[in-house]
Structures are given as structure tokens and as C-alpha cells.
Amino acid sequence: MTPGTPPGDGGARRSPLDRAADRAAAERARRRRSGTPLLDDPGLGLRVERYGEEAGLEVVERLGGPPRLTVVRDADPTDPADPAGPAGPVDPTDPAVAKDPADPAVQQAVPEPVTSPADPVPDAPQEPDTLDLTGVGELLVDAVELVRRRLEGDYAVDEFGFDPELTERVLLAVLRPLYRHWFRVEVRGAHHIPADRGALLVGNHSGTLAWDALMTQVAVHEATGDRFLRMLGADLVFATPVVGDVARRMGATLAASSDAERLLTAGQLVGVWPEGFKGVGKLYRDRYRLQRFGRGGFVSAAIRTQVPIVPVSIVGAEEVHPMLADVRPLARLFGTPFWPVTPTWPWLGPLGLVPLPSKWLIEFGEPVPTDELDPGAADDPMVVFEITDRVREVVQQTLYALLVQRRSVFLG
Structure with missing residues (x-):
């Protein structure tokens, strides 16, 4: 072998x-x-x-x-x-x-194995796709608790019908997306708003619908953190179903000297738009040209209560509903101050009420003091008219400056 x-x-x-x-x-x-x-x-x-x-x-x-x-x-x-x-x-x-x-x-x-990015790693643990609903659950619990307390009447309103909880948690919460993402409001001079005393905020009025008043209220609350703007409104606002009740819940009250003085004496921030319907209902060709500021009743209220007057200039509201024409016969028929015709109303029906996404600038000017005057000066027409014209001129000149600084009507 x-x-x-x-x-x-x-x-x-x-x-x-x-x-x-x-x-x-x-x-x-x-x-x-x-x-x-x-x-x-x-x-x-x-x-x-x-x-x-x-x-x-x-x-x-x-x-x-x-x-x-x-x-x-x-x-x-x-x-x-x-x-x-x-x-x-x-x-x-x-x-x-x-x-x-x-x-x-x-x-x-043996070369290194080549794997496709789409191929899963065999040994890598696969995390299940889960949705964190903790925040949503907390919001739902808060909403249910809010509804429960309100159904039981466990909430407070002041003598004017102002509901701070509803305003803070519901109404302003609805307006904030418009304020931040639709109009992209840019605020300047917020330090001129008094932090711990009453003041009268006087602004220009425009835009067919009163979006400028609502956005100014949000701007004041955002700038101060916890203060509310108590708006003065016309009789028609409170006579309108639903709108009048919501306005009172948000802190608005009748544009009367007595109501304004009571709020200012209590240390509240009061907002007034002296142009009234003449300003909000003017044609687009007259945009940013201030109308008369009335007889100066707001100035008298500020002098009597010895609070400063803060001029407020608002750019952007003129373009949300550009008013091309005013059909007076329809206005008389429906009992409204004007009947607007805009690029979207009445052609698109209810969709015509959606505001256009214009770029907004809101500037709070340097306060005009009134505590240097004797409270009796509120009855002197010359003093009242002089301060009224001064405030109006400040707002008008600031509007011109802001228009120059705004890069685009709808962009920016």
C-alpha cells in the first residue's frame, strides 16, 4: 500500500x-x-x-x-x-x-459589500412610526375644561361685557395666524406703549372691513404680553347681530367720551380710529390720505384723564379689500354707510370677504403727553383742535415714511 x-x-x-x-x-x-x-x-x-x-x-x-x-x-x-x-x-x-x-x-x-441606500439594514432595529399626541391631548383637555366651565357660568366679565379669558384663549388665537402668516405684520415702536398705565391709541382707519382694528389689538397684546386694547366702536358695530356680541366680548365698547374716560381712568389701553366710516369706506384711489379726525372728542377724554396719546400708523390695510366703487343706492337699501365693489366682491360671493395677503407695517409713535395741561383744557376747543391736528399730522407723515420703506404690497 x-x-x-x-x-x-x-x-x-x-x-x-x-x-x-x-x-x-x-x-x-x-x-x-x-x-x-x-x-x-x-x-x-x-x-x-x-x-x-x-x-x-x-x-x-x-x-x-x-x-x-x-x-x-x-x-x-x-x-x-x-x-x-x-x-x-x-x-x-x-x-x-x-x-x-x-x-x-x-x-x-473579499471586497466590501455594496448595499443600496434603499435596502434596509438587517441588524438595525426598526423604530416604529409613532405620533406624539401629548400636546394635542393637553389642548383637548384644556378645551374641554374651558367649555365645561363656561357652560357652568364659571367665568367673569367686566361692566362693559369684556371677557378676557375668551379673548385670550379663543378670539386672539384665531386672529394670530392671520397676523403672523397672512398679513405678516411688522411692528415698530412698541416700546411707546405704556406698560402699567392708561393710554389712548389713535390710528388711521381703512380697508372696507375693520381688519386694522383687529390686527392692532393683536399687536398690542403681542408687544405687551398681557395687556388688551379696549376698542371704541360705532353704533352700527353693536347693532349687528353676532358681530356686536363678539365685539363686546373682545373688549370693545361704544365710541362715547364717557365710556372712554372710564376705561382710561381704570388704567386701560383704549384704541380709537377717528376717521370712522369715512376712512374705512374710502376708495382705493384715496388710499393713505387721512380723512378728518372728527371734532376731537378722543383728545378731550385724554386730557380729562391725564393719559398720553399714542399715534398709530397702519400700512397694509388699504390693500386687503381695494374699494373700486361705492354703490350708494344699495347702501341706502341695506342701511349701511357704503356698499363696496372690490376686485373680489360681490363677484366671488362669500369668498370675496377673504382679505388679500398684503404686507403690513404698524408703527406706534412717540406719545403726546397731556398731563402738562389742566384737565379743564378739555373744554377749550382751540387746545383740543391743536392736539388733534398734531396727532393727525404725525400719523400722516409716518404713513408716507412707511410706504417708502415697504418693499412690496404683497411680498416681504
Whole structure:
């Protein structure tokens, strides 16, 4: 029998690959007896037994399939008995090939796998898509609690019908998106608003609908943090169903000297738009040209209560509903001060009431003091008219300056 030929082979000479397989099988049996663990890869359905540098082989046994002999080191071409030679090169694309990252030969032979960004990482834990509803839940709880308390009558209003809780949590909350994102209101001179005393805020009026009064109220509350603007409105506002009740809830009251003086004496911020319907109903061609400020009743109220007058200049309201014409017969028929025709009204019906997204600038001017005057000066027409004209001139000149500074009517 030829040396190196195992018994029972009929004396035939065995190839180097057969001899290497025999050595690997013998080594595997020896390692099993000595308790050498198997390296399992359940992801590939493989079970691997690793042999040392002296063997340079790995036997990869597919679970449920025949074992496979794999060379994991470079072949020695000078050694005809080297099992790596007849076995041929390692196929890196074969998933049955066991790879040892620590082996330099494997690092050279096997390239890094290329994965598509869209392919999921097998071992990476997948986070479930969840929606955090904590904030939404808190809002719902607050809303339910607000409704419950109001249904039970657990809220307070002042003598004018002002409801601060409803104004803060509902009405102003509805107006803020318009203020911040639709009109993109830019406020200047907010430091001129008194923080702890009464003041009379006097602004220009325009825009067909009184958006300027509402946006000024939001601006005052945003600038001061907790103060409300108590607006003075015309009789028609409070005679209109629903609108009148909402206006009172927001702190508005009748434009009368007695109501204004009571609010100013109580340290409130009072807003007045002396142009009235003449300003809000003027044609687009007359935009930003102030109408008469009336007889100066607001100035008399400020002098009697010794509070400052803060001029307020509003740019942007003229473009929300550009009034192209005033149909007087329809105004008389419906009992309104004017009947506007705009680019969207009445052609689009209710959609014509949606304001155009003009860019707004609101500037609070330097206060005009009245505490230097004797309260009796409120009955002097010359003093009242002089202060009225001074405030009107400040507002008009500020409007011209803001128009120059505004880059675009609808952009910016």
C-alpha cells in the first residue's frame, strides 16, 4: 500500500484535495471531541468550523445541505500538496463562503459589500412610526375644561361685557395666524406703549372691513404680553347681530367720551380710529390720505384723564379689500354707510370677504403727553383742535415714511 493512501481506497492514489478534506474531517472530529464550539450564522443558514493557520481551511456546512470546503488563505504554488491550490480562488459572491474579518487574506480577497441606500439594514432595529399626541391631548383637555366651565357660568366679565379669558384663549388665537402668516405684520415702536398705565391709541382707519382694528389689538397684546386694547366702536358695530356680541366680548365698547374716560381712568389701553366710516369706506384711489379726525372728542377724554396719546400708523390695510366703487343706492337699501365693489366682491360671493395677503407695517409713535395741561383744557376747543391736528399730522407723515420703506404690497 502506497504511503499516504488510506485503507479501503483500492490502492488508488488520492488527490491533494481529497487528502485535505480527510485532514479537515479528522481535525473537525478532534475539535468536536475537545469541545470546540461551532460558529453558527443563522442569517445565512450556515454552520462553520474554523481551523487554524496550519490548516488554512474552513468547512462550511449548510444547514440541511452538504458541507463545503473553503480556502481562507493564499495558496502556495510551490507546494503541490497545498489544498489551496487545487481548490482554486475564493468566490467572494458565494454566500456560503465563511469570512474572517481578522484574516488579512480574507480582507484582500473579499471586497466590501455594496448595499443600496434603499435596502434596509438587517441588524438595525426598526423604530416604529409613532405620533406624539401629548400636546394635542393637553389642548383637548384644556378645551374641554374651558367649555365645561363656561357652560357652568364659571367665568367673569367686566361692566362693559369684556371677557378676557375668551379673548385670550379663543378670539386672539384665531386672529394670530392671520397676523403672523397672512398679513405678516411688522411692528415698530412698541416700546411707546405704556406698560402699567392708561393710554389712548389713535390710528388711521381703512380697508372696507375693520381688519386694522383687529390686527392692532393683536399687536398690542403681542408687544405687551398681557395687556388688551379696549376698542371704541360705532353704533352700527353693536347693532349687528353676532358681530356686536363678539365685539363686546373682545373688549370693545361704544365710541362715547364717557365710556372712554372710564376705561382710561381704570388704567386701560383704549384704541380709537377717528376717521370712522369715512376712512374705512374710502376708495382705493384715496388710499393713505387721512380723512378728518372728527371734532376731537378722543383728545378731550385724554386730557380729562391725564393719559398720553399714542399715534398709530397702519400700512397694509388699504390693500386687503381695494374699494373700486361705492354703490350708494344699495347702501341706502341695506342701511349701511357704503356698499363696496372690490376686485373680489360681490363677484366671488362669500369668498370675496377673504382679505388679500398684503404686507403690513404698524408703527406706534412717540406719545403726546397731556398731563402738562389742566384737565379743564378739555373744554377749550382751540387746545383740543391743536392736539388733534398734531396727532393727525404725525400719523400722516409716518404713513408716507412707511410706504417708502415697504418693499412690496404683497411680498416681504
